[in-house]
Amino acid sequence: xxxxxxxxxxxxxxxxxxxxxxxxxxxxxxxxxxxxxxxxxxxxxxxxxxxxxxxxxxxxxxxxxxxxxxxxxxxxxxxxxxxxxxxxxxxxxxxxxxxxxxxxxxxxxxxxxxxxxxxxxxxxxxxxxxxxxxxxxxxxxxxxxxxxxxxxx
Amino acid sequence: xxxxxxxxxxxxxxxxxxxxxxxxxxxxxxxxxxxxxxxxxxxxxxxxxxxxxxxxxxxxxxxxxxxxxxxxxxxxxxxxxxxxxxxxxxxxxxxxxxxxxxxxxxxxxxxxxxxxxxxxxxxxxxxxxxxxxxxxxxxxxxxxxxxxxxxxxxxxxxxxxxxxxxxxxxxxxxxxxxxxxxxxxxxxxxxxxxxxxxxxxxxxxxxxxxxxxxxxxxxxxxxxxxxxxxxxxxxxxxxxxxxxxxxxxxxxxxxxxxxxxxxxxxxxxxxxxxxxxxxxxxxxxxxxxxxxxxxxxxxxxxxxxxxxxxxxxxxxxxxxxxxxxxxxxxxxxxxxxxxxxxxxxxxxxxxxxxxxxxxxxxxxxxxxxxxxxxxxxxxxxxxxxxxxxxxxxxxxxxxxxxxxxxxxxxxxxxxxxxxxxxxxxxxxxxxxxxxxxxxxxxxxxxxxxxxx
Numbered sequence: 001x002x003x004x005x006x007x008x009x010x011x012x013x014x015x016x017x018x019x020x021x022x023x024x025x026x027x028x029x030x031x032x033x034x035x036x037x038x039x040x041x042x043x044x045x046x047x048x049x050x051x052x053x054x055x056x057x058x059x060x061x062x063x064x065x066x067x068x069x070x071x072x073x074x075x076x077x078x079x080x081x082x083x084x085x086x087x088x089x090x091x092x093x094x095x096x097x098x099x100x101x102x103x104x105x106x107x108x109x110x111x112x113x114x115x116x117x118x119x120x121x122x123x124x125x126x127x128x129x130x131x132x133x134x135x136x137x138x139x140x141x142x143x144x145x146x147x148x149x150x151x152x153x
Numbered sequence: 154x155x156x157x158x159x160x161x162x163x164x165x166x167x168x169x170x171x172x173x174x175x176x177x178x179x180x181x182x183x184x185x186x187x188x189x190x191x192x193x194x195x196x197x198x199x200x201x202x203x204x205x206x207x208x209x210x211x212x213x214x215x216x217x218x219x220x221x222x223x224x225x226x227x228x229x230x231x232x233x234x235x236x237x238x239x240x241x242x243x244x245x246x247x248x249x250x251x252x253x254x255x256x257x258x259x260x261x262x263x264x265x266x267x268x269x270x271x272x273x274x275x276x277x278x279x280x281x282x283x284x285x286x287x288x289x290x291x292x293x294x295x296x297x298x299x300x301x302x303x304x305x306x307x308x309x310x311x312x313x314x315x316x317x318x319x320x321x322x323x324x325x326x327x328x329x330x331x332x333x334x335x336x337x338x339x340x341x342x343x344x345x346x347x348x349x350x351x352x353x354x355x356x357x358x359x360x361x362x363x364x365x366x367x368x369x370x371x372x373x374x375x376x377x378x379x380x381x382x383x384x385x386x387x388x389x390x391x392x393x394x395x396x397x398x399x400x401x402x403x404x405x406x407x408x409x410x411x412x413x414x415x416x417x418x419x420x421x422x423x424x425x426x427x428x429x430x431x432x433x434x435x436x437x438x439x440x441x442x443x444x445x446x447x448x449x450x451x452x453x454x455x456x457x458x459x460x461x462x463x464x465x466x467x468x469x470x471x472x473x474x475x476x477x478x479x480x481x482x483x484x485x486x487x488x489x490x491x492x493x494x495x496x497x498x499x500x501x502x503x504x505x506x507x508x509x510x511x512x513x514x515x516x517x518x519x520x521x522x523x524x525x526x527x528x529x530x531x532x533x534x535x536x537x538x539x540x541x542x543x544x545x546x547x548x549x550x551x552x553x554x555x556x557x558x559x560x561x562x563x564x565x566x567x568x569x570x571x572x573x574x575x576x577x578x579x580x581x582x583x584x585x586x587x588x589x590x591x592x593x594x595x596x597x598x599x600x601x602x603x604x605x
Binding site: 067 | 538540541542543545546547550551553554592593594596597598600601602
């Protein structure tokens, strides 16, 4: 599974306006739902917040992977957002979060969901890859970096 | 090493022995005991402070300055006082507490509940530690530590790998280990490695294995590399420790005889172990030992409550021709002498407890068999929620990094070692073995509070 195959390019955000956790999730949900008609922004935000309530998806090193399951969705959908100044996301290491990968999956996607999460988190462990995303001048730079990473594994 | 401050409640065998070994290491130790006669004994024999009083009372703990100690050990003869003292000491600002309990079951089955309720960092049962040591001697096991999970339904054992071990000679998949177990890690001086089925261990490594008690017993037999099948085993004394030992070795021995001097207890044991011979007699009576065939016994274990009886019984058994001798000895001053004179295995509850506590201190107060602090891996227990990415997934299809193992599945009160065909359902609990490098993935896939 390639991340670029499931990434909704038009939903990506180069610099988030909000600096609050809920605000960021709302911004990302609206943006990806705007580009992907099968998604409802409000329902998506609800699902994401439910998941965050269990435990933050901020996994440290400035990275968060908000995710959730949506009944009736037909395929996996991913989206990207960046916050230049950083967001307090209740991250595991307490540090501000700059890079956000959102992942939405159909209700019964079992292994697919886990596979995508494991893949995204493995990419983001690479400090060089994170650096490319942080320094990207535009979204095309971001997509190019993800493409290169996709080709490696 | 920096000098530390320790407070030990209970100046009995365990407490005094521990106080002596800690103060010998250059640390400051204060003993607490409510028995005035202990004061003289402590002042004569040990270079430690003494506070007279009941350790579960606030002024006594304050006088011992528990708020300023590195570790508070509650090892008096009363379980209730030890538990209460742990909780009060925590309220007074103690950083860590160890609580000694009498019976094994309080640790194996109810340990987590006691730990949480009384804020104990480590629970230990001298009976349990003693039983483990006796089984190591008698069965040739090499158990270094046991962690009890899911109320004792599952165990994690850390076992030393010696020459002849199946895990040193074969890869894990070729070792023929039983179904209900899983090799989680090999631990060497370099750290923790999570093996694949193709890997084998080095002699000198430790293996970390999770499984049901029965399966893990079988693993231990093959992994330690020197286990043996027993012929006739004679056990002198039928107390709680003997009961625990017999229930473990029964299946490994051709025949087990228990000699118990109390008639009522002998009848109880006969009902408890229908396959064993229970003899109501005195274990230091040479003619009894001779007529019970002790001379033909490969293994003789003396576990009465009296040191002298145990040592005497072992000497007599040896005289009759018994070969492998193990004696339980409470007062360990003379242990090394006995080992030399009679080639006995001497098992001392207080040394077992003191060594476990020393080990806890040496490992930077990591209470678990492995933990992030010292070995870069740990166990966590997580619930599978509807929002959990892993909900509804079949284990075989979960492609997770090698350092994250679903080690156990707890469903409807039953604990099992999961297989690839198992599907994770909402409401299940899983015990994960997680290397520190994979802590982030564990949090993503199995979100929620740790329930272990």
